Amino acid sequence: MTTRINIDAGGTFTDCFTLHDGEAVSAKTPTTEHDMSECFFQGIRKCAAQLDVGLEDLISDVDSIRYSTTTAMNRLIERKGPKLGLLTTAGVQDYPQIGRGPRWADGLTDSEQRNISDAKKPEYLVPDARTNGIRERVDSEGTVLRPLDEDHAREQIRDLVDRGARAIVVNLLWSYEYPDHEQRIRELVREEYPPSYLGSIPVFLSSEVMPTKQEYERTNTTLLDAYLSELMQEHIADIKERLEAFGYEGDVQMLHNTGGMAESYKTTAVETFNGGPVAGLKGGEFLCDVLDYEKAVVTDMGGTSFDIGILTGGGVQSYEFEPIIDRWRVSGTMIESKSIGAGGGSIASVNDELGGRLEVGPESAGADPGPACYNRGGTEPTVTDADVVLGFIDPEKFYAGNQSLSVDRAEEAIETHVADPAGMSVTEAARNIRRIADGNMGNTVRKETMLRGHDPREFILYSFGGAGPLHAASFSSYLDIDTVVTTPYSPVFCAMGSATMDTLHIYEQSRSMFLRDSGEEPTYDVDYDEFNGVVDDLKAKGRRDIESEGYDPDDITYELELDMRFGGQIHVARVGSPRLEVHDESDVEAICEHFIEQYTERFSSYSVTPEHGITVENFALKARVDSPDIDLPTEPVEESSPEPARNGEREILWAEADQYRSTAVFDYDDLRPGMAIDGPAVVDADYTTTAVPAGWTYRLDTYRNGILEQTAGTDAGSTTQAPTGETQ
Template identity: 40%
Template structure:
């Protein structure tokens, strides 16, 4: 296997290279102005270790897989084209009104407590760039009012005259019957051929989202249109760089649905949060191959702390109306909770609670934390870690980044010490205790609202700062064991290398499995099976277009089901992809009852009120070999190497400085057994073993950290 996987985060770009039997991990600072620069820097370092040129490496790999923050950055910075919207007459205000939720959606929890003072996000489509067209299709797909083509032509002309650079079309019920949206595109190409307007893109909502709900379908398409040119030029430029260096295969882009596809089969919206989702995919693969059972995956990088859940034998957790930045959209995305608690999170004084507030603002990679000495003046979590002695100023990131302790001390003193009436060390301890508690609370909340207990899960700590804060988070969470998985500093990039090429297609439907009024179970399966076959055909065609043999494509059927007229929908994985008998119907209802009970508690099922299917979803994929994971069982009797140095560190709950043994990356050798306090410094991360904890290295560069019994 020869493969390159890249995960570009807000602070660091992670690169994972598999070359036959060798695996290499590299990190470089993210270069937001041109993401290819940071990628090339990491790749060149890997090439030196392999004693290959970049051309030799890229011409020899089977794939390059890429998870990017281009879309996320574009949304934050509002860097994108002017987007115009065409919608059904009478629906002009749907997007501006935002279901009356525009003030609250996407806010952090503190801002949620003060909704009256919240501000709406700047509109991606301003009201002057919204136009109505006369047409109407009902909920069954029947045409009630034919499309007024003259009105379409005049509306298009008005949008172009107002400077629209991308046009989005979202018509009522177009997911049931897309005829009018398709005709609008034909008219657009008749009036404005690509050679006249430089091929202004037009996006149709039924092709972006297969779900009913005009508002979320509109926002999904608007965001896709806003990100389209940024993604096209950014990823297109990267692909050209790869071509120049000898890579002649299509670049694969990671999707937030948990799969990947070639660039020409990727919607811009599918790339948002793709890096953290790759980490969840890696956690799922690790759990399945090593028998870890339930896993809570946590990725602490430089900018954020991402939480995902992998339940043994369960359906993967998806958000079907996720919130991206400040907008609710309707695309299936692997469920992810993001907290503003990374190494670069800025620390400030909370005047209400008289303590430290951490994040959500981040110093990013430029200027970065104060200790980076790049112009940052505000204290961050990394600055507190440096002041507490956990980081070596001369050996951070393998010596690539020299840290300035004096800058950290000045930033903490200027911004926090006077208000808190604490010295620098105690303030740094407070920062660490606060950030660890915030992350532990985030994990506990995410698990308990879904009916789980943290003690029933294996806690995975990865990302550049995960191994550094793993013990602290676990202590605050009340769990006694942490696993830093193989290649923990770049584990999300590892996940990108293990993903399958996959597409998800879904369609709204209204299928009654059980009608309580007439005591009727579904007997005509034709409509249901035809809908599934249609979605399978679309998924197969997507993959065949990318050069995949259609006979290798696998499909999985999932259904969004609900009782009676409940608003709550629950995703259920069907045991088969067709319904051929009433026994299949009863099995599906039984699976729904079981899944509902797992989510809301036994006895909460309401089968007697009726059972309906609202969405049919088909996952189509082709399996590709992934990087194998080694056994994670630690040796009963390990060995403790000699430390390479000793320095004073400060720990939460311990008075004064503590002499702490320092080890290098030789401590990652399987069988290494170290009792804390200790610091293990590697090129890509730092493992902090707090007092009362034990460090055990196992195969595959994985590490267990376990609380020692009192």
């Protein structure tokens, strides 16, 4: 018997997906921001009830618990971390405040960047008063030019503590080449403030957190890790303590933005950023393999945000070029995804400064008080309120029937904040809110695919999240995508995706090496021992960490990725290396040729200049242990009428219709694989509703995935579903 519990704590809802002895169940529960452990266990409790297993019996029988959370990042936005102190090389202690040229724009939306007059640099995590310089100097090759002045270092450490620092970050120039000075400073801190003291000071070294080039990004990464670490440790410790009380003896595995996971004590706080959306991408990758799709756009529309990821070749192919967390540019290997403020809780408003233009998002009503229709005190109109007014959501069946929605509250909020200021009716305002939300999502997906050189018409669209299937057919029209896939686990898909992820650690080391000299004729020249030495050091770290998590070292697989560039170019491109080590010229040639091939595919042949030489700037080694495959339950496909699943009709105002139309409603639980529904129709499930416009069909496959396919450009809403499933 195998049991896996997978939990994704989002800004509005916390999702739980549990596999138990071949059975898969899922649950949603409101996120309890005041106590995140509460929603964690509420989700498990709901799954245990569906499995008819006691909570203690389920938890004590668990093989693994996988968790992604926005807790740390929420606290970052609120600036509720500890006071930090920063030690860097004397003479350059101002560079964190100066930053890079475009720092003022980091983390801002496109519209915010265009409003230059109001754009401001964020207040840095460490003020000048708690940033001190240390007398030492190392050059770019790791040669000590000035030894560490230990007496001066002790003075600077004491000064930071006297100024209120409760954690110290150390980032010295070129420390990734020569970490000894940083390590000695940590020893000095411990000598001054021993762990046995109540006032002991945690120390974070950039050479350990992120041993890579670019001191600004390296500093930000280390600072964020220090800023969020204490909160994450307390949060996970609380959860683990409660799990132990139920008999669970293992650790909690945290989802990483690298596409893998690791036990909590082997996870940095920065690695948890965006872990949920990345889990959704990995789940989409799993489905591509199961359903045999090569290209897919993965979308997740929840209560707060709309997340997008691109899969080509059946999987994830790209990382964030310059990753940003909140307002800080950081270093690290993060899978590329895009998030915008477009969810069910996105707030609609009329912008008087822009001539009364209607805007939707990015602000969200969250889960508490939530949309006005929740009747919990929220007064501002949201996308969910518009969907309720238009009839897409049954107010008595929302959230598996556990929460009744108020249509009157939704209408009042839309009338007060949108309809009256804009001079339109409530229904017209609701239609415009939905239309703008769909347009924001569709155009964002279109931009993300086309700017990467892809034709969206060649892709299928995965639609996940509680609100995703309700809007998928509408926003896919902006992309000319005619196939949308939903799953039985769409409302909890990020949690489901985590069940497919492997244990994975990524180790990076900056090191510049020439692989190919400049010249028309290729000449490959590299120090084999130096190249292999870097790889061996990274492999040793991976073996140490994964063995400490209880895995057999023989089960570890290693993959090498290299940040490479052509001579004369500034930016690097990361490619998977076809060789883990190099032993002769043919190995080096294979790496260079693979780089040229990958670079050509991404950026075109016009920018490929191997005659200028090829260099490696950074090594990234993946140490992976594969997780057992998951088997999703299946049912036989038999063509039959969907009539047994029909559950009455609902008045819905479709996009192209001029009035509410009586629309067939189907119950997802009663549908069987092979049944096909012609639109317009809606399919109600416990935690989501799928809208099937006119000109679309909806059918279930053997995995009970809902497949939406566009069949014709019928006038949406102009026909009514007949009892036989045909239009009349």
